[in-house]
Amino acid sequence: MSSKQLNETSKFLSYVLRHEPQAIGLQLDSEGWADIDSMIAGAAKDGRILDTALIQAVVSSSDKKRFSISDDGQRIRAVQGHSTSSVSLQHIEKEPPEFLYHGTATRFLASIRQQGLIAGSRHHVHLSQDRSTAIAVGQRYGKPVVLKIEALRMYQQGFKLFQAENEVWLTSHVPEKFLCEI
Template identity: 55%
Template sequence: MAIDPVRLSKFLSFVLRHQPDAIGLVLDPQGWASMSELIEKGNASGVQFDREDLLRVAAASDKKRFSISSDGLCIRAAQGHSLSVELGLLPREPPPVLFHGTATRFVGLILSDGLKPGARQHVHLSLDETTARQVGRRHGKPYIFQVNALAMHSKGFQFYRADNGVWLTDHVPPEFLAPSSIMTDSATTSRQPKLST
């Protein structure tokens, strides 16, 4: 019986992003896991899957959550790690504007402190408002911020682009944030910041 791909994707996200030791898996410093070891330890933990299942889930993930090594022997999460890994991404110049989706209940804190990575290694930013809105919906009523990424970059902030196209940075100060143009609930905050240039 084939494993549910959603269940396998959630399992892979858990062990490759957060707790590989939950199944006795060891990631290398760049976050890579041997597929054969992952299969063996995953099956021993009660989650039954094989190499074809791994490749199918990696290929079918709408957000390209997983990367396969060039030799086809290893897999890793593209981003979103709460454990320390060095993805080997080089700093890049970002697009002028990126987007961040959150829930309306976090808006006040973000306007005060900016965007912080929380339990993850980086702040995650999207190329488009639609993707950011989908991310925001996972946390509650969505609120979308525009991030003046190019202005940040010009002031020395570093940006990285993950294998799946998600943009990463360490922190976004409040002065580089503004509400997105597709916001539908302007009453969520009385403060309407303008993008710093």
């Protein structure tokens, strides 16, 4: 399989498993799981060729560990990043490290300074443990800037933070007082 095919399939899986499962007639349960055979059939009706081997290759080759396959190999889900209201993943609350990072583009800074980091259309704000990941995320949206979050102080003040299966940290909101540009 070519890296182009893996990349295009990963983008498609992100689209249907995070945002628009109904685009191919797919049903997700409340934990985000979809039946792999149903996804293959829905994709075929949409003119996209998927098979179990390609899906498994995307899951295993993803450096960001965006997806997981169930223990029985019959279902797949995105591990975070959902905007669809049918999914409500139950992440385990966890004490974070002292600092976490968020990558964004400079054009969003004025809004962030006013309202902090908000989830927007997604269920959570995504935070990383290292600056390099945050920079890479910020570059997707324009000229990158990295925000340093006082995550442990947030947690100590009652904010809930969770860690997804792929090590991404999640929270519902980061008030401006816990942010600084670096």
